[in-house]
Amino acid sequence: MTAAIKSMSVREPQQPNDVAVVESDEALMLRLRTGDMGAGDVLVKRYYQPLARYIQRLAGVQVAEELLQQTWLSVLDHADKFDPQAAAGGGGFKAWLFRIATNKVNDHWRSRGRERSATEGLRLIYDDQMPHAGHRLEGTEQQQKLLAAIEQLPDSQRQVLMLRYYSGMKFVEIAALLGCPLNTALGRMHKAMLKLKDLMK
């Protein structure tokens, strides 16, 4: 408790960007494990865009921030279990982070169940009414077609596609994360690409 309060009360000045870039994810995680919440701030900012986009593409805009927050709280809870050396062989901190986010999305899907598929069609319209869904109107027609095509993909294919794009994980790592064979992960990726191609025509 003392360390947590100390890290909160002592507001260190904003570190230069070059210092934040130089410090590796693993080093920041080690600091976070000791209660240094400043390291957590750096990690959240560093991965906000790709992680937020990933969750948005899978779970929708409405619950994206909530799931994103749950992801980082889970990172905090399990910081002591993160092994930099073990993670290095499996994609490092980034893969570990996206693994947690994927689990949160899967939990969200399970909790929603069939209700999500029943409201699938309504969600596209509802997203247009959301304040942060302005991008849907700002993008070009081609971009909107791509977004709509992505949302029409089956969950399993969309998950592999988005995970590959936003996390940059290798197919072997993606297969391990999803608990499926490598052939299955590659197949989902390829089918997703072909379906997008058909939908974009």
Added chain:
Amino acid sequence: MTDGPLDPTWMLLMYLAGELPPKQRAEMDRRVSTDPALRAELDELRALHGNFEAGMREMDASAAVRLGSEGMAVARITRAMREHGVRRESDDDSLLLPRRILHRPPAWVYPIAAMLLVGLTYVGWWAFKPEPRRTVAENSTSGSTVGGGDGSLAERPSTNSSSANESESAMFAELEQSFTDANPTQAQSLRSLRLDEREARDLSVSRNDPLQVLFNDPSFETSTDE
């Protein structure tokens, strides 16, 4: 986790991503260079992925959240993380209760805990169960052995019930009678021992006035043989 050899198309995908092992990559290099159809398929796959990634970059760039909004979202998340970190180290059980609920022990703990509880309950009952009441017949026959000719005391039953005292008195009376004629001195020793034992019992009954208890105790009797 693999399920055997890669599908040729999937292998092409791995080759395009640059994730094939060196040996397989070298083999694919040779095949692509010598097979026009395979090279055409690889080009189509490369274009497909390229268009997708370009579209994603453009879409994300045009839909990029304004710095202010992102900053607010990041601030909310980091604040939540700080609060969560403080709660984790807090001594307040009420705040920690939700986490305890979320972090339940594994399922196998519950039956073991139930068995331990049942076992402890049984042990406690067995240890503190009341002694069964002994019948008069049991008291008169158990633990009472008459001493031998050396005048040793007969063992007396360990119970303090009145029926046990009566059998003890009868036992001593019988013993006294048997030794009176043979050895008056020994008989007197037995008589005094009998009185001493009674006195000890009376003292244990009432510590306030042992003499009063001794004389008022109906079980006390002077020797009728004197």
